[in-house]
Amino acid sequence: MGDELRVSQADIFKALAHPVRLQILQMLQQGERCVCELVAEIETEQPNISRHLAILKKDGILGCRKDGLKVMYWVRDRRAFKLLELSREMLKSYWQEKSGVF
Amino acid sequence: MGDELRVSQADIFKALAHPVRLQILQMLQQGERCVCELVAEIETEQPNISRHLAILKKDGILGCRKDGLKVMYWVRDRRAFKLLELSREMLKSYWQEKSGVF
DNA sequence: TTACTATATTCATATATAGACATATAATTA
């Protein structure tokens, strides 16, 4: 199957370290989506979306399956969403510090 | 002060996306450390450590202060450790899947 | 079979990142 999954901790963060990939994950919070739905909402070319999906898959974040002409992608481990949530909260604290609350 | 902090969500993950930086954070789990302590334990040159520290600081993960000749660094938001912990747990699940538990 | 739709891949190129090595700076001590 060639479906090797030799991933490091740094690879997980690397996979998340791009705005388009974060947007993809956000869209997958409510369940699986086909590539065309992602392409419709995300402001970049289809080949780019495919490439970013491939990265997220290679690093074990996404799974996918064919459904006719479409390919459906989903997030394999909900803890990935927890990572997004935590980092969002961290950013919020950054703002508060800037305005002197901290 | 030039201490601007214009950081995106992707920047946070980018900051964590390197094994040396992960090792630094791990060493800072028990509190602040000076650069020389990090250099003593991490298998890379001092200038590299300094640069990785600069990246972590720029992206808001670390704070630092001078203490005589030394510079002490610490993790500003304990949620950063939670990110490490979650990603470690995700990796563990990856293994289990490989060995067919999943 | 041909045409069409959804997705992936190749190629070329631009930009970012990492590390080696040398050097600079700042605080301390002699």
Add this chain to the structure above:
DNA sequence: TAATTATATGTCTATATATGAATATAGTAA
């Protein structure tokens, strides 16, 4: 002041990453 220690920075180079544009592939429908 000069020497020493701890840390940061500059330069160069290698490698990785991201993207546009074109093209390939797979499944479906006619």
